[in-house]
């Protein structure tokens with residue numbers, strides 16, 4: 001007569017551990033397989049092909065721009081100051097000497113211009129018309145090119 005063999009608690013535990021190990025391996029393999037895709041999606045999310053910046057005597061908003069090497073960026077610059085400012089007459093500019101960019105915007109005007117960052121790295125953009133120019137921390141921003 002055969003007796004029905006019930007799995008011992010130890011073998012149940014082994015099966016669970018084995019199953020979890022298998023799922024972990026599959027999960028890691030899937031993560032490795034999908035990593036380039038996930039990275040490219042994140043890259044496009046943080047890379048801007050256009051940015052709208054407000055500038056006034058109180059500084060840039062936002063003060064960080066993300067861009068991609070070789071990809072043209074359209075900057076729309078909104079100058080919030082009026083022409084009666086004694087410092088610079090209310091003019092501001094967007095300068096990134098590393099890429100030969102120097103675009104002025106008249107008081108209370110909005111202007112869109114483009115440039116193409118050609119090298120990866122972190123660069124300073126600044127206004128050097130007013131308020132101490134690029135030496136004033138409020139007149140500086142960061143351009144991150146990946």
Ligand SMILES: [Cu+2]
Nearest residue numbers: 092093127130
């Ligand atoms: Cu300025």
